[in-house]
Amino acid sequence: MLLQRSTWPEVEAYLQQSDGIIIPIGSTEQHGPTGLIGTDAICAEAIAQGVADRTQALVGPTINVGMALHHLGFPGSVSLRPSTLLQVIVDYLSSLAQHGFRHFYFINGHGGNIATVRAAFAEFYAVAGDRRCPEPDRLRCHLANWFMVPAVTKLARELYGDEEGSHATPSEVALTQFIYPDSIKTAPLTVEVHSSHAIYAADDFRRRYPDGRMGSNPALATPEHGQQFYESAVAELSQSYQAFLAAD
């Protein structure tokens, strides 16, 4: 059930059954010569909808611009500053908390978001009361990174070994190929990729990773792999979401 395609009376009815919501968060950033700039948002959104279908959950609108300052050396990358993204999340959650939502389950597609999202959760718990949300001490947020789910990392290791890398990975590229088979890109991947994971300023990033990839070989990706990743992630995150709702 998508919030964007629901009416407010439907949400009102939903709140009788559940106080949980799934919020996809991605990014808009270069993903190497062949990866889609929206990869992280596309993946998070698709998996979130898959989880919601399985669990009868509501999915909020995708936060599609995240924290990708280090990718700004590549054209088309768009980023919020951490201080901005933090406020976005606080406003988003405060809105819903006023209606009685209490369990906020983020499905995230981008490692660069993790720190800011976690910081925002902490700020939200403190601010919710200032903003007169009901029962602020009962609010709970959870961040699930689909690409770190054990079933996903296991599959990636089996399929790609070391060539999975850490950015513009074949696993995420495969998933976008499965979701948008008409948007499969090819390009020569001739630049030698580096596998170090240190990330500093945007210009430094581009110098280290000249075509945007970090130790990855996205040419290994196939839509069929993408489907496998999709199914693995949806299955595992559906259980995780239900455990989150059920937990004390």
Place this chain on the structure above:
Amino acid sequence: MLLQRSTWPEVEAYLQQSDGIIIPIGSTEQHGPTGLIGTDAICAEAIAQGVADRTQALVGPTINVGMALHHLGFPGSVSLRPSTLLQVIVDYLSSLAQHGFRHFYFINGHGGNIATVRAAFAEFYAVAGDRRCPEPDRLRCHLANWFMVPAVTKLARELYGDEEGSHATPSEVALTQFIYPDSIKTAPLTVEVHSSHAIYAADDFRRRYPDGRMGSNPALATPEHGQQFYESAVAELSQSYQAFLAAD
């Protein structure tokens, strides 16, 4: 051409041809008993893609949560505070301006966004230089509200007369029906609707407009109407976008 489904080398190539980008901005807010909560984002995004198809333009990711504080009395509405939305827009545009984009054409689906978007444009022009964007004095932003386009308001008047109203209008509902024919909702529209347009705090809004509609009768909407609105808006905004690029 969607930024989210492009690669960075594709964007780099695009910038050889054009320094313009279309940015859809909507909202996540109640639209009466039958309107979709994502109506404003859905409409803006679809029209933006239509305009981009006609004009070979690039479309950025949709800003799907806007300024809808006055709708927070209805469950499922989500809003940024104006001060937050302003920063979001500044960050978004600053990112692109660093890559050489200069013409930012917003297609907006929500009246409540107008003030904050315009304020953000002014802030952006001043801040762009601080953030070392190249040639800040050559940056240009334009806000186009699809629902205010003459061809659209004329059509709405013809089809619905006074029953168009000003929120949860049959025109925007028709457009979502055309875009998502599987998400057409029905519900009794028995509450007497008020047609005053004054908008204050969220609780006041709900008291004045108990089911969320403002003077509108969305039961008049049909998907066929929606297609007409879509085509009218796309045609007119395509011309507007090209004029914006061509202007001195």
Place this chain on the structure above:
Amino acid sequence: MLLQRSTWPEVEAYLQQSDGIIIPIGSTEQHGPTGLIGTDAICAEAIAQGVADRTQALVGPTINVGMALHHLGFPGSVSLRPSTLLQVIVDYLSSLAQHGFRHFYFINGHGGNIATVRAAFAEFYAVAGDRRCPEPDRLRCHLANWFMVPAVTKLARELYGDEEGSHATPSEVALTQFIYPDSIKTAPLTVEVHSSHAIYAADDFRRRYPDGRMGSNPALATPEHGQQFYESAVAELSQSYQAFLAAD
């Protein structure tokens, strides 16, 4: 009744009669070779006092520096950033709302303020409760632009036709001549003025409008015209203010 020349017991007594206040907002910005830099603040303040005289209303201190970033290419222009002006308005209104004021009627002299003022109203309604203002859902703000009042625009059209332009207009210059007859300036208006209304960054503005005027011929202004504008605006805004107070 001017807040600045009242005592607190007088304000306390006033609040027994009315919960309304008029707030003039202007700008400090170039107005062409002959227009006063304070034009927008001077006009808004004078008209506000005129309205207050007619309606027994209280007038707050003038917000005399507004949003004029696009005029900063001309010496003497002073501007708040939109994000700052927004906070100024929120603080201003929050202070008064704590005392029981509920109807805030802004009389504005500057088009560049409109977006930020409206954004600030929305922020204020949300923030007022966080700041423990009594009955935040009963707070109401209204923005009246004296230069857009029908009686004023009609008069300007009659007197000046196309030479009214849109900045450093003869109508506003006339009004300042009426208010400060000792400050009437003359200068050759030889630069060809442009009538396009597009406004972007400050440097771009100065390039387009080299002497600061936008399509206007302020040489047509006379103090007598100014008096007519004053009386038209005061009459019409007095009715508007009373309607605002009386409205449901």
Place this chain on the structure above:
Amino acid sequence: MLLQRSTWPEVEAYLQQSDGIIIPIGSTEQHGPTGLIGTDAICAEAIAQGVADRTQALVGPTINVGMALHHLGFPGSVSLRPSTLLQVIVDYLSSLAQHGFRHFYFINGHGGNIATVRAAFAEFYAVAGDRRCPEPDRLRCHLANWFMVPAVTKLARELYGDEEGSHATPSEVALTQFIYPDSIKTAPLTVEVHSSHAIYAADDFRRRYPDGRMGSNPALATPEHGQQFYESAVAELSQSYQAFLAAD
């Protein structure tokens, strides 16, 4: 020379002679049963104009709402939060610094502003460069509190002794009587005034100083005294301003 009543070419010409500007800053706050709410702004503005007349200086628009949070327990008091006032000052000064102004001389009418103004100066020096003001290391700000000028405090002591107090003082009331002889207020001053100077929260302030006065007897004020204060302050601050401009 008032900035508000000048044109931009006049300011351009002024900058050939001087890079100094005088900025009055006051407050909008209760001043006891008989003091005007605008006292601090009125006094600062009048004295600033007097100084400017003597020194051929330019006077910027008055910052008429200052930091008066502790007075908010009395109706009609309006305050910016310190964090807001700080930004107002930074924006104000940054605007002028872009035009070549370098000496900013504040004439202040309110003790409660001092801390925030000084903090803002420090922030401004650091921020001016970020905002691309020319030669940020040559910017200089000075805060002059008219009520602390030796000639003024000496006169107050002679005229009023201990009854000068520290808020709603006869000296500032006298000055407003001189400036606005039509706005002289009378009221019984029967509440016992306290002379402690500790200031904490607004409610605490009202409890300590129930009619708003702090150890003062404003009934001693006369317009003639006001003139003396005016002339003393103008004379001394004129010298101070010129010394500020001349200093290395």
Place this chain on the structure above:
Amino acid sequence: MLLQRSTWPEVEAYLQQSDGIIIPIGSTEQHGPTGLIGTDAICAEAIAQGVADRTQALVGPTINVGMALHHLGFPGSVSLRPSTLLQVIVDYLSSLAQHGFRHFYFINGHGGNIATVRAAFAEFYAVAGDRRCPEPDRLRCHLANWFMVPAVTKLARELYGDEEGSHATPSEVALTQFIYPDSIKTAPLTVEVHSSHAIYAADDFRRRYPDGRMGSNPALATPEHGQQFYESAVAELSQSYQAFLAAD
């Protein structure tokens, strides 16, 4: 070499040798019935000094109040909001970057800081250029959490097994006992401790962990253990710091 006990010429000389600095960051928060409120700052500071001694590095002043909002249910806990801590770090690093420091190595004593510190690093890289730091693309930050160092976690597992827990742990308590042997506290640890790690709002935290411990038995701590932890952490982090400086 402690920055606080050095002179600026000493720092100037140091910068000839190295552009690295170690910055301890802790927290001020409850650590169960027997743990010191300053535990996290005390440990980070001591280890940072140990590392600096070994590596001839400079140590900056300790950030002793961190992100501990979830501990605010216990008296004496002090926290910055994430949005505040982020700005603190950005200001701290911007100051040093202006002097030529480029390698910023944080030694952290508190898990709750991690997200905000990482978010701050990203903000810093972007903001450093706006603030005119030299060569912003060469700035590098690293976050080292002493309690996650392999040698430390191995030792904790050996000494305490499951009783290490995750807050108010015997390892950190032991380290403070080693550092401040005069401040060893004893108290009955009778409350049943919970070992779940979910952390939400402050009130929720106190309900879950009524005496502040999270699954830990700090009664196992001894000063001798503390010395072992100290030496393990210092050895391993010294290598890590040197590798950070040496890295490409």
Place this chain on the structure above:
Amino acid sequence: MLLQRSTWPEVEAYLQQSDGIIIPIGSTEQHGPTGLIGTDAICAEAIAQGVADRTQALVGPTINVGMALHHLGFPGSVSLRPSTLLQVIVDYLSSLAQHGFRHFYFINGHGGNIATVRAAFAEFYAVAGDRRCPEPDRLRCHLANWFMVPAVTKLARELYGDEEGSHATPSEVALTQFIYPDSIKTAPLTVEVHSSHAIYAADDFRRRYPDGRMGSNPALATPEHGQQFYESAVAELSQSYQAFLAAD
């Protein structure tokens, strides 16, 4: 009693006896060729602990980075911007106010902090209620500058006369020599020192005061003097703190 070396039950017990806390605030900034960069924090902290010992008071963690923007021209100086420091203080005090602390006594070692600290106090009183601190109208803050205490300034005058100066003074250097006798620095003080006190931007500061001293001769300092200063300050501030607690 140091908060950092106490447990939360000890703080809980303390609150039964007292609602006061002493908060040292210093700075991290150049103090001339021989003064320690941490001088202001070191002095404030030592004196605060001395006062606390005498008065059985609790001492919070030292705010060791303050407002020293004007010193940033010298390597090793670290500063918060005033807007950041203000938020730090508000967060710090809000945390403690939630536990029942009501009297906040700052012992300050740096003149540059005064304005921002006072501004922060005003902001705190207003914000405390928004953040749901209990009884916000009973919160009280006091700023005590140890170097301005009569006993201290008298002693400095006696010992050093005009050579006390106003920055990197022999009195504060003496105090650090008493506290850290192993960190006594010597260097030739050959640069002619200027005694003007005007402070503007950082680059201007360095130009005026090329070795960082402002009219001072720290070579006069001795550890014995330092002890005298320490004892004078502790004695006088202990009385002041007790008077603050006892006051109505």
